[in-house]
Amino acid sequence: xxxxxxxxxxxxxxxxRFLQQLEKEIPSDIxxxxxxxxxxxxxxxxxKAWLKPVKRQRFHFTPTSSSWLNQVERWFGLITxxxxxxxxxxxxxxxxxxxxx
Numbered sequence: 607x608x609x610x611x612x613x614x615x616x617x618x619x620x621x622x623r624f625l626q627q628l629e630k631e632i633p634s635d636i637x638x639x640x641x642x643x644x645x646x647x648x649x650x651x652x653x654k655a656w657l658k659p660v661k662r663q664r665f666h667f668t669p670t671s672s673s674w675l676n677q678v679e680r681w682f683g684l685i686t687x688x689x690x691x692x693x694x695x696x697x698x699x700x701x702x703x704x705x706x707x
Contacts, residue, residue: 617647622656629660638663643678644670 642648668675695701
């Protein structure tokens with residue numbers, strides 16, 4: 607599995623690659639429903655342009671100001687509470703190793 611921690615540039619392109627990977631790996635007769643937060647990457651011009659001809663992928667966005675519904679936000683909150691606030695890290699690799707531990 608690819609590590610998204612330390613992803614520091616071009617999140618829109620990374621998200622598009624993810625969508626393209628879904629398109630390749632999921633059988634074509636299955637509809638794909640993605641529940642997403644309102645992060646600008648998910649609504650970018652490039653993503654909208656890519657999605658337009660792809661009729662089987664559907665985006666559903668969580669309501670604004672409802673981070674408690676977003677499981678990724680909850681996960682980051684736990685990591686922050688249990689690991690990041692208590693530690694000192696000299697590099698991204700050190701932080702990643704501590705989180706995976």
